[in-house]
Amino acid sequence: MGSKNKLRRFNENETFSNVVQPTREELVSSKFNLKGNWRTEMFKNNNPLVLELGCGKGEYAVALAKKYPNKNFIGIDIKGARFWRGAKTAIEEHIPNVAFLRTQIELIDHAFAENEVDEIWITFPDPQIKYKRTKHRMTNATFLERYKQILIPEGVVNLKTDSEFMHGYTLGLLHGAGHDVIYANHNVYKQEGSPEEVTSIQTFYESQYLEQNKPITYIRFKIK
Numbered sequence: 001m002g003s004k005n006k007l008r009r010f011n012e013n014e015t016f017s018n019v020v021q022p023t024r025e026e027l028v029s030s031k032f033n034l035k036g037n038w039r040t041e042m043f044k045n046n047n048p049l050v051l052e053l054g055c056g057k058g059e060y061a062v063a064l065a066k067k068y069p070n071k072n073f074i075g076i077d078i079k080g081a082r083f084w085r086g087a088k089t090a091i092e093e094h095i096p097n098v099a100f101l102r103t104q105i106e107l108i109d110h111a112f113a114e115n116e117v118d119e120i121w122i123t124f125p126d127p128q129i130k131y132k133r134t135k136h137r138m139t140n141a142t143f144l145e146r147y148k149q150i151l152i153p154e155g156v157v158n159l160k161t162d163s164e165f166m167h168g169y170t171l172g173l174l175h176g177a178g179h180d181v182i183y184a185n186h187n188v189y190k191q192e193g194s195p196e197e198v199t200s201i202q203t204f205y206e207s208q209y210l211e212q213n214k215p216i217t218y219i220r221f222k223i224k
Contacts, residue, residue, distance in 0.1 A: 009084040013102075016087045021080065021102040027110035036113035042099050043072045048118035051076055053105050053125075053138060056203070058086015058098075060123050063201040065090070065098035071118075073098040076105065105138060112150040120147055120157045124205060127166035139170040141177065148223040156182065159219045160198060162209045167217035180222040187215040194218065 013019045020042075026032045039046050048071045052061040055075030065073045077083050080102045087100045103111055125138045134140060139159060147157060159170055167186065174181050188194040189210065198218050206216060 006081045009081040013080050013084055013087065016091060016100075018090055018099045019080070019083075019087050019102070020099065022111070024104075024107065027103065027107050030110075032111060035111060036116060038074070038112070038116065039072060043097060045072070047072050047097070049074070049116060050119040050121065051108075051112075051117055052121045052123060053108070054122065055086065055100070056082050056124075058083040058089070058100060059203050060121065060201060061098055061100075062086045062089055062095060064121070064197070065095050067197065067201065069097055071097065074101055075099075076101045076103060076108070076111075078102060078104050105143070106146075109146045109149045114149055115152045117150045118152055118155055120151065120155070122157065122159045122161075124161055124203065125159075125166065127161070127163040127169075129163075129165055137166070137169065139166070139173065141173065144173075144177075144179070144223050151223065155222070157221055157223065158198075159217075159221075160188075161217055162206070162214050164215070164217065167219065170219055174219070174221055177224070179224050181219065182222065183218070183220040185218050188218045189216060195220070 013021065020034060022032050034041055038049055050064065050071050050073050052073065052075045055061050055077045058075045061073045061075035075083055075086055083100045090098045101111060122138050128134065128136045161167055171184060185191055185194055188198050209216060
């Protein structure tokens with residue numbers, strides 16, 4: 001993406017009512033006024049709140065919002081020029097129940113209050129295969145603890161990935177720590193009984209993976 005095009009998207013994001021871009025200082029100093037108030041201030045309702053972490057272009061969050069109009073969705077990514085597409089689509093198509101937050105996932109517990117979130121989706125994250133990158137894996141123990149802080153007691157996390165490594169790493173960590181694995185599948189498009197919301201929505205890259213016959217894996221779990 002050219003720098004001019006990226007700058008144009010950054011500037012357009014500033015005008016979107018469904019995009020929130022707090023500074024790091026706002027978040028860590030507890031000056032972020034949406035924390036604890038996302039439903040009432042952003043969505044003007046009391047519907048369940050669902051996050052997509054590392055949302056990329058925002059296509060999955062937008063598709064979920066279309067499919068479940070009685071839930072609120074927030075796509076989160078540090079790269080605003082990417083989720084510009086999802087934010088713009090939501091505005092053009094008048095989809096009121098999806099918003100986008102530009103921040104690092106490490107700051108998620110500063111952006112949301114305790115028990116504020118009902119569900120989390122992690123779709124096709126970078127598996128960070130090298131050992132020294134373990135701290136950046138979005139299902140490592142540190143991240144799970146952050147998710148637990150903001151999830152309701154019965155809240156669930158969904159991991160959808162094309163990485164067998166990420167799938168295996170996460171399953172091993174979950175079982176080892178005694179977390180509740182509700183559902184796990186090594187190939188959601190080949191095995192019967194896969195949850196409909198997992199197979200009915202595909203990202204651009206997911207469609208490419210499927211054309212290459214690459215298996216898509218899925219885990220649904222609760223953090224104890």
